[in-house]
Amino acid sequence: MRATFGALLIFLVFSTACSRKPAQTGPPPPEVLVTTVTPRDVPRVLERVATLDGFINANINAQVQGYIVTRDYQEGSVVKKGDLLFQIDPRPFEAAVAQAKGTLAKDKANQVKANADEKRAMDLFNRKVISDQERDTNIAAAESSKANVEADQAAVQQAEINLGYTKITAPIDGVVGFTNNQVGDLVGPSTGPLTTMSQIDPIKAVVTAGEGPFTDFVSRHPDATERNAYIKSLDFELILGNGEMYPRKGKFYALDRNLDVKTGSIRYYVTFPNPGNILRPGQFGNVRFVADMKKGAMVIPQEAVNELQGSYQVAVVGNDNKVSIRPVKMGERIGAMWEVTEGLKPGDKVVVQGLQKAREGSTVTAKDWTPPADALVSKADQQKKP
Numbered sequence: 301m302r303a304t305f306g307a308l309l310i311f312l313v314f315s316t317a318c319s320r321k322p323a324q325t326g327p328p329p330p331e332v333l334v335t336t337v338t339p340r341d342v343p344r345v346l347e348r349v350a351t352l353d354g355f356i357n358a359n360i361n362a363q364v365q366g367y368i369v370t371r372d373y374q375e376g377s378v379v380k381k382g383d384l385l386f387q388i389d390p391r392p393f394e395a396a397v398a399q400a401k402g403t404l405a406k407d408k409a410n411q412v413k414a415n416a417d418e419k420r421a422m423d424l425f426n427r428k429v430i431s432d433q434e435r436d437t438n439i440a441a442a443e444s445s446k447a448n449v450e451a452d453q454a455a456v457q458q459a460e461i462n463l464g465y466t467k468i469t470a471p472i473d474g475v476v477g478f479t480n481n482q483v484g485d486l487v488g489p490s491t492g493p494l495t496t497m498s499q500i501d502p503i504k505a506v507v508t509a510g511e512g513p514f515t516d517f518v519s520r521h522p523d524a525t526e527r528n529a530y531i532k533s534l535d536f537e538l539i540l541g542n543g544e545m546y547p548r549k550g551k552f553y554a555l556d557r558n559l560d561v562k563t564g565s566i567r568y569y570v571t572f573p574n575p576g577n578i579l580r581p582g583q584f585g586n587v588r589f590v591a592d593m594k595k596g597a598m599v600i601p602q603e604a605v606n607e608l609q610g611s612y613q614v615a616v617v618g619n620d621n622k623v624s625i626r627p628v629k630m631g632e633r634i635g636a637m638w639e640v641t642e643g644l645k646p647g648d649k650v651v652v653q654g655l656q657k658a659r660e661g662s663t664v665t666a667k668d669w670t671p672p673a674d675a676l677v678s679k680a681d682q683q684k685k686p
Contacts, residue, residue, distance in 0.1 A: 330662075332654030333669035334617055335600060337644050342594040344634050350505040350538070352583040354498025355571060356472050360385060363465040365488030366392065368481060375478045378577065379470045379497070386468040386494055388487070393463040400459040404452035407445065414438075414445035474499040475577060502571040503579045505538060505550065507587050511564040536570045539586040548573045550587070598644060599637040601671065604652045605630065614644070615651040615658035617666045623651070623658045636672065 366388035373385050421438035424430045470476070476497040481487055487494060509517075521527035536550035550572040559566045570587055572579065605628070606613045612628050628643030644650065651658045652669040 329621065329665045330654065330657035331665045331667060332615075332617070332651045332658055334649040334666045335604070335652050335669045335671070337598050337600065337640070337646055337648045337650060339596045339598050339646055342597045342599055342634055342637070342639075344591045344594055345588060346591050347539075347586050347588040348507050348509065350507045350570070350585050350587040352579055352581055352585065353504045353506050354474065354500050354581045355502050355504045356474070356499040357581070358471050358474070358497050359493040360468060360470075360476075360495045360497060361489065361493055362386075362388065362468065362487040362491065363489060364388065364393065364462050365486070366466060368483050368485050368487060368494075371479060371483060373470075373476055375476065375495075378475055379473070381470055381473050383470045384467055385470055385476065388466040388468070390463060390466040393459065393466055397456065397459040397463050400452065400456040404449065404456050407448040407452050411442075411445035411449050414442040418442035468494065470497060472497065472499050475580075498581055500577055500579065500581065501574040503574040503581070504553065505536075505570045505572060505585070505587055506567055507570060508563075508565045508567050511559055511566070514559070514566050534589050534591075536572075537588045538572055539588060541584050546572065546579070546585075594632070594634065594639070597631075597634070598640045598646070599634060600640055600644075600650050601652050601669070602633065602636055602638045604650050604655070605638055606655065614640075615655055616644070617649045617651060617658070617664060621663050621666060623660060623662050623664055625660045 368386055369389050370387040371385070372387060373379055373383065379385070418438045418441070421430060421435050425432070425435040474497045477495050479495045480492065481494050518527070521530055531552045534552055536552070538546035538548075538550060540546055550570045553569040553571045555569075556567040600614065604614055606615075612630050613625055614628050616624050616626055618624060626643050629641045631639035631641040633639075649666060651664075651666075654664070658664055
């Protein structure tokens with residue numbers, strides 16, 4: 301009897317255990333990344349493509365025709381203004397100088413005689429010994445001799461200038477490029493540049509802005525005096541082709557006089573100190589600068605905004621982790637960010653990544669989104685305001 305009762309008890313316990321089913325649990329709420337809306341002063345940073353060029357570029361040309369006898373610089377080296385670059389054979393020009401000086405000496409001697417004849421003729425005329433015609437003839441001869449001497453002096457000066465042109469020197473401090481002509485070549489004014497040199501400290505960055513940004517810039521700064529002061533106050537950064545930041549700041553130098561009718565753009569120059577000639581003409585890079593500050597702006601990432609037929613929506617996560625879809629009005633784009641003018645308030649948590657999971661009324665797990673370092677940098681093709 302006792303054994304039968306024990307077996308029955310074991311059976312009941314086993315049956316109860318088997319009849320219990322595990323509790324059903326749903327999937328966890330999807331995870332989204334959110335940013336908290338906070339009014340702040342936002343620097344409007346613009347970035348544009350730039351090409352580096354020499355601050356001064358000089359073509360080195362032969363001013364007289366002759367044969368190159370020496371090249372007196374190392375190609376690609378730094379030279380000072382006045383350093384000798386090429387020597388053209390000076391002998392024909394030395395002979396021309398000697399000939400011009402000989403002609404000048406002869407005509408000076410003739411002038412002495414003509415002046416003496418003029419003085420004697422005037423004395424005889426005053427004593428009524430010679431006629432008016434004889435007096436005028438001697439005066440004309442003296443004037444002619446004087447003109448010949450002046451012409452000879454000009455010829456000597458020109459011959460000496462041509463002789464000086466046989467020494468081709470650097471017109472500026474800078475770096476000299478490869479030569480286009482070798483020793484023994486016949487060169488002259490029509491044979492093209494012998495070489496080219498550039499002053500590259502400072503170096504010039506050539507930047508292009510569109511007509512729209514230029515017009516907006518003028519409308520933002522209509523007063524010419526204030527506009528010039530603003531431009532001169534800007535500090536420019538240069539991002540090199542390898543992505544590195546050039547360590548020295550640049551300053552605005554000049555704005556071109558006209559817009560390019562083909563591209564509808566205008567150029568301006570920014571100069572950067574370049575000790576050691578690290579930067580070279582022809583390099584590409586990006587010029588970046590802070591245009592101004594947007595006061596108290598509420599900005600969110602552009603990727604957080606859903607645009608549909610000209611209207612904009614964002615997904616907001618409430619304190620209960622539930623999603624609400626809100627219509628918003630958008631203002632200016634600032635880099636990868638976008639200003640919200642209506643529809644959000646400080647403290648709202650806006651979904652940045654995971655929008656496909658954020659449906660109206662759904663529950664989500666919100667985690668903070670970390671903005672990239674250059675989120676506020678406006679690329680030239682994204683930003684219309686200069």
